[in-house]
Each structure stands twice: as structure tokens, then as C-alpha cells.
Amino acid sequence: MSGTDVSGLTQLGTSVEQPASPEEAVLERVPSGHSGQDYVVRFTAPEFTSLCPMTGQPDFAHIVIDYVPGDWLVESKSLKLFLTSFRNHGSFHEDCTMKVATRLVDLLEPRWLRIGAYWYPRGGIPIDVFWQTGAPPEGVWIPDQGVAPYRGRG
Template sequence: MSGRKDDELPSVSHLGSEQTTYTFDYDPSLLETFENNHPNRDYVVKFNCPEFTTLCPKTGQPDFATIYIRYIPEVNMVESKSLKLYLFSFRNHGGFHEDAINTIMNDLIDLMDPRFIEVWGKFTPRGGISIDPYANYGRPETKYEQMAEQRLLYHDLYPEAVDNR
């Protein structure tokens, strides 16, 4: 097993840069990919993003969430620092929770064309209620489409006891 060389990662510019700048407005162009070294097998990549922030489009108040992104790659994979910068770009974006989750998922589908992807936002309560939108996608006419349907139907079959938010 050998490491990747810089010339094998031409689309990765954020990682290793000492000139990182943070964008406060939604910007999907921040997302970068690299090639999957194991496209011949199904495996899962999962990101847990516990410091996601966006703004309520009506009140301008901040909304906080943990975002879970889980996908089965095909050819392209999302580079984690670019994902971090992209999620940070929602900081001043006004969007409802459900829109944020679907926007993230759509941008990642456009970027990577994964076999399967799911995005789940667990937002902290405001006004005594929390909202936890979930969206997924499986490549049409494949086993991943059926997988997505099943995951959606049984997504929250066993909800956790909410005692930490």
C-alpha cells in the first residue's frame, strides 16, 4: 500500500493549504473530490459534523445541528476539508432545516454521483421543539434505489431518548 502523490489529487486545493479562508455565505463551489481507490467494492463513508450552523430565514436566529452524512462512493469522493468549509458556508444562509438537509444532499449528489447517500440533521430545539430532517438517495434502477427506499421507511423506527439537547 502506498500513499497518494500530489499529482494524483489535482482537484484537492484546500487540504494542506495554510491560506484557508472561511466563507460565511452558502457556496457549493468549495466542495472538492478525489478519486475512489476502491470502486470495485461497496463501503460506507460517514461524516459527523457536530457544529453546523445556519439561520432561520424568517427570524434570522441561529439554528445549530449535528449533520450526519453517510454515502457509498462510486468514482469520486468528497474531500473532508472542503466539506467542512462548505458546511461552514451555511453560517449566514437563511434556510429552513429541511431545505438545508436537501440542499446538502443535492450538492453532494451533483459533486460525486454516489451509489447511495443519506443526510440527517439533528437540530437543537428552539421553542421547545427539535426538528430532525432526513433525506436519502439511491442510484435509480439499482439495488441502491431499493436500499434508499427501505432506509427512508425505517429511518427513525427506534428513535433515541432525547436527553442531551
């Protein structure tokens, strides 16, 4: 077992109910064991789901989150629960994407974070949402997110 302090975590290793909303979801963090070194952490959620705020119909996205940690790492089970809490949440694509990004930035205070949310078409138009905190730290390898633009049948 690593020397990472997990004593303050409330969800890891326990049975946890699915949060009813993103506001109720608890995001947790652990100390980075490599503070002072720049490296990229990537989370990919290829089956992100939320609800259209107008129709209540499901919306789907492939979300890629890249960040360069500062002193903190997001605990992955809490991130998974947070992301799945959007399943019953009605919000536009842009709002969902920014809610994920800003919650992570507020929790982690990363050296850099970007999110790419590749939404499947609604009304025949795919909506992709991209955001980052600023320029990545110099010298850090930032891989392409690897998600092709939507092409339909073409």
C-alpha cells in the same frame, strides 16, 4: 503517501478563507481508490450552524452523512468549509439539509447517500430531517446513525 491524485485540489494544504455562503463554497472530490467495492463513508458534524431566515437567530444541528462511494470521495477540508459556510446563511432546516445532500450527490454521484439532520428545538419543537437517494446497495453494512431523538429534560 497514497496514490490518490490530489493534483486538482485547490484548498487542501493551503490557507483558505471561510466561504461567505454555501453557494460560494467549493466542494472538491478525489478519485476513490476502491472503485467497485462497496463500503460506507461517514461524516459527522455535531456542531452544524445556520441562521433562522425569519429571526436571524442561530440554529444548531447534529448532521450525519453516510455514503457508498462510486468513483469519487469528497475531500474532507472542502466539506468542512462547505458545512461551516452555512453559519451566516438564513434558511429553514429542511432547505439546509437538502442543500447539503444535493450538493454532495451532484458532486460525487455516489452509489448511495443518506443524511440525517438532527436539529435542536426552535420554538420548542425539534425538527429532524432525513433523506436518502434510495435503497443502499445489497450486502453493505449501514450502521445506525447513533443520534438519540430529542428528549428535552424527560
